[in-house]
Amino acid sequence: MKKRIVIRGTVEVPLAKGCVAFIRKEGEEPFRTSTVKHFITMPSGLTYIQTENTHYYLHPPTRAAAAKGVRV
Numbered sequence: 001m002k003k004r005i006v007i008r009g010t011v012e013v014p015l016a017k018g019c020v021a022f023i024r025k026e027g028e029e030p031f032r033t034s035t036v037k038h039f040i041t042m043p044s045g046l047t048y049i050q051t052e053n054t055h056y057y058l059h060p061p062t063r064a065a066a067a068k069g070v071r072v
Contacts, residue, residue, distance in 0.1 A: 002050075006057045011047065015039045021049055026061055 012022035012030050017037065024030040034052040041047045045060040 003054045005054055006059070008059045009061060011058065015049065023056065023058060
């Protein structure tokens, strides 16, 4: 069974099947995932990313972080 990780942050580069994803959590450096198998962005802003090893649930950054001009 794959791990499930819920994150608040952004994708650094456009997602593409067969490539890795770079995700930046709020207030942290970006990290690299394993190869993307499937992804979808919902109207609510939630992005679901399935990689070889993990299911990521990526929520948009908080308004407070965006208002401060912090890159997340």
